[in-house]
Amino acid sequence: MEMLLANERRAPRHAVTVECQVVREDDFTLLGARGVDLSTCGMLLVSDGPAAVGDDVLITLRIPGREQWIDARGKVARIAGELEGRHGVGISFELPRDGSRHALEQALCAYPTVTSSREPRVDYAGTVDMISLL
Template identity: 40%
Template structure:
């Protein structure tokens, strides 16, 4: 963290509700509008979404259907998701040629709880880039400290 005036620190933006875990597993991701298979291998998972390898052209915002099984759980999970990010493999740290960051839009609470429980033994995914800073929160903390 960087130190800024009056002894305060920049506060990183808390963007993720649940941690991602580095786990490779089989899945099926199908585009909803034409049922085209987009990917069969995921490389990280959280209770809110996953990162899936692909070589298909996909647009951010597309709706997909996902079926997967966490490696140490026996149950299969089905979810509806939205493509939140398309990774083109151009940034340092991007894995493979392409990947889709999926955000679950319909995923039951019970299923989400099972996934969280199944992920405890897998390491968290390391961030691929520097965290963004929440400048408004940083200024607010500086002002509170100065008062």
């Protein structure tokens, strides 16, 4: 019997480079100005500065292919290791309810989705539920 694997992504990531500014909220240190693998819930940031999981961040990003910019609050979700000779930092964010999310969703449709570079974790609870149905 195979174990079920968890899908931890809230939204698909798209292979696109995005112009942005991500600063740590408590001291306004610039963490990075270029994001990759963007979704409506997060991105992978190419970071020059040190970051720690749980850091609150302020994000300004340009919607790919448009002149529209979005502001959001977020958190450092994970440290992804080296990315293009710099730190890769996973940023999770919530977009405001002003149409920004819809505009970003529409723009991202033009870019291919990417698969996660992390190994998926085992969904033990889902596996136990599946076994109990047998």
